[in-house]
Amino acid sequence: MKYLAQQTINALQLGSIYALIALGYSMVYGVLTMINFAHGDVFMLGSFFCLLLIAIVPVPFWLALIVVMGATAILGTLIERFAYRPLRNAPRVSAIITALGCGLVIQNTTLGISPYARPMPHLLDNVTYQFGGLTVTTLQMIIIGVSVGLMIALDFLIGKTSFGMAMRAISSDRATVSLLGIPANRVIAITFALGAALGGAAGLLYGMAYPVVSAAMGISVGWKAFVAAVIGGIGNMRGAVLGAFLLGGVEVMTVAVLPSTYRDLISYSLLLIILVFKPHGLLGKPTLQKA
Amino acid sequence: MHKPLRAGLFLSAVLSLGTLLVTSCQPSKPSVKIGINAELTGEMPAVGASCKQAAQLFAEQVNKEGGISVGAEKLPLQLSVVDNSCKADQSAAAAQRLISQDGVLVMVGPNASSCAIPAGEIAEALGCLMISPWSTNPKTTQDSQTGKPKMNVFRACFTDRFESPVLAAFATKNLHAKTAAVLYDVSSEAPTSQSVLFKEAFEKAGGKVVAMETYTTGDRDFSAQLTKIRETAPDIIYLPAPYNDTPLIAAQARQLGIKAPFLGSDAWSSPDIIKLDAGKNLEGSYFCNHYSTEAAAPKAKQFIADYKARYGSEPDDVAALTYDAMGQAVQAVSKAGKLNRSAVRDAMASVRAFDGVTGHFVYPEGAREPAKSAVIMQIKEGGFHWVSTVEP
Numbered sequence: 001m002k003y004l005a006q007q008t009i010n011a012l013q014l015g016s017i018y019a020l021i022a023l024g025y026s027m028v029y030g031v032l033t034m035i036n037f038a039h040g041d042v043f044m045l046g047s048f049f050c051l052l053l054i055a056i057v058p059v060p061f062w063l064a065l066i067v068v069m070g071a072t073a074i075l076g077t078l079i080e081r082f083a084y085r086p087l088r089n090a091p092r093v094s095a096i097i098t099a100l101g102c103g104l105v106i107q108n109t110t111l112g113i114s115p116y117a118r119p120m121p122h123l124l125d126n127v128t129y130q131f132g133g134l135t136v137t138t139l140q141m142i143i144i145g146v147s148v149g150l151m152i153a154l155d156f157l158i159g160k161t162s163f164g165m166a167m168r169a170i171s172s173d174r175a176t177v178s179l180l181g182i183p184a185n186r187v188i189a190i191t192f193a194l195g196a197a198l199g200g201a202a203g204l205l206y207g208m209a210y211p212v213v214s215a216a217m218g219i220s221v222g223w224k225a226f227v228a229a230v231i232g233g234i235g236n237m238r239g240a241v242l243g244a245f246l247l248g249g250v251e252v253m254t255v256a257v258l259p260s261t262y263r264d265l266i267s268y269s270l271l272l273i274i275l276v277f278k279p280h281g282l283l284g285k286p287t288l289q290k291a
Numbered sequence: 292m293h294k295p296l297r298a299g300l301f302l303s304a305v306l307s308l309g310t311l312l313v314t315s316c317q318p319s320k321p322s323v324k325i326g327i328n329a330e331l332t333g334e335m336p337a338v339g340a341s342c343k344q345a346a347q348l349f350a351e352q353v354n355k356e357g358g359i360s361v362g363a364e365k366l367p368l369q370l371s372v373v374d375n376s377c378k379a380d381q382s383a384a385a386a387q388r389l390i391s392q393d394g395v396l397v398m399v400g401p402n403a404s405s406c407a408i409p410a411g412e413i414a415e416a417l418g419c420l421m422i423s424p425w426s427t428n429p430k431t432t433q434d435s436q437t438g439k440p441k442m443n444v445f446r447a448c449f450t451d452r453f454e455s456p457v458l459a460a461f462a463t464k465n466l467h468a469k470t471a472a473v474l475y476d477v478s479s480e481a482p483t484s485q486s487v488l489f490k491e492a493f494e495k496a497g498g499k500v501v502a503m504e505t506y507t508t509g510d511r512d513f514s515a516q517l518t519k520i521r522e523t524a525p526d527i528i529y530l531p532a533p534y535n536d537t538p539l540i541a542a543q544a545r546q547l548g549i550k551a552p553f554l555g556s557d558a559w560s561s562p563d564i565i566k567l568d569a570g571k572n573l574e575g576s577y578f579c580n581h582y583s584t585e586a587a588a589p590k591a592k593q594f595i596a597d598y599k600a601r602y603g604s605e606p607d608d609v610a611a612l613t614y615d616a617m618g619q620a621v622q623a624v625s626k627a628g629k630l631n632r633s634a635v636r637d638a639m640a641s642v643r644a645f646d647g648v649t650g651h652f653v654y655p656e657g658a659r660e661p662a663k664s665a666v667i668m669q670i671k672e673g674g675f676h677w678v679s680t681v682e683p
Contacts, residue, residue, distance in 0.1 A: 003522055126546075220510070260505045263505075
């Protein structure tokens, strides 16, 4: 019992990080029906921006989080403006290739500047608490807390504000929204900024939790978060969060009760089965594809 | 821009290009070309950097002394360095390029077993001598179909068949461990073979491996596996992980309250492991290595001093083994007495002993790997410290 509780805490930490990244994929897909494959690398830059910031001025955790989210938001907007917007009406394949290209540019630029893995300095005192044999660290609580906080804020933004309404409107019909006088370009740019900021926050938290930072770290986590977004129903924010916690949970729990060699086999088979029965993901709605 | 000026610029550009072409086409004295297939980028850039630096140091020293004696002549040594990105496919492509395009006589590298195995297939197919400095996986020098030694692939290090039992014996005899847990990357060649061989040797010595857990390359979260290991309360934990994953695993283990000491493979040997271990979670851990700067022979001392003078850092084992692999390559070329790939290969196969900076090499008849000593090192106070030397 204690063992499973400990594994649940592990799953929550992993799921929170997947969720923050998955939201970025899902938001962009929601407004543009395009998959932003550069997102995993924006996530990676979140860690590197933090390293850079601390190297210049030692700042407390909260400030670092705000600065990193700001920096990745600006980066997200720039990517949208200069790489994706010119291709918005181009065939979808071109947009996907551009996104992959952007990711590779970011990754290889980082690799050029910092080919070696770097240690992430401690941003806060990490205290380990014992609750009757259960181990929980300050860091784990912060990661789960910050992630859940950001997700609630996003849910409020999308569901309760006029900006959120514009975003949802664009997602259902971009052409009509522009006719109604809603500044679609601005809303799309802000959506990218928000998605990138969440990715940056995830990068920072991930760097703190797994304190060796390298240029290739975005690849594997980015793919997993993308899978989580698809499982939850890409384009649906609550679905992305659900998918992320599900993926984190399945990964940890297969290791917990089965030989760890089967982890990816079992977790991805399970996810495939979900897609067979729910092809649009858990919370995704079937939409008519425009030819 | 004025027209005459533009024409002038164009003319000078053409001229300079022309001179470049002419100079590069001049018939030059033949040189001994050695290819370096190194992990300059990717998962283990520190490994590639050490390999390249040691090879360059070796080439500079040889050329300063007039070159390599081949037959009656002394020929300069020329290096051709190619990055393999620490990936299997790119290592094979790099080998192909070095051998077919650059026309190297010998290829030194790759170092990581996941790269050395595919590159070895290419070297074997193209009939070019390859010496891997650091690949300890038995498969590197084995023919994948017959299981017999490859004709063209050699190495400068011992294999996992020697290393893993050395560690297992150290764990049972010196650390009095009765139970062990193993956590390794199942998608990487060296850690997988090391883990299986460690388990075999540890259980033969009377110990019990209570957990065999795996992850895949690129994973950062090991909490699920470590929580499982914590349940089995092992005396030691064997982590044959590369230098950049190990600090992460150690930090997460300590965070979960696991206090057992860690044992590691030669993949720990880059000094970067200490830089990345910000929380000092590896303090007191042991690992098996190819050589130690603290227990070095006079020849090794000279190399360490030269390397330090040239690059400002101590050579790690990859650097030392690359230096030895270069030495073996040059010895084979001199012995062959001509610039011919099959003659160089035959010369290499006929070598029975070599005195390197990483110790004395003995090649039994038909063997592709030397019988040589291993050292046990400990991470203590921010450095590697020699504990003992184990003879084969």
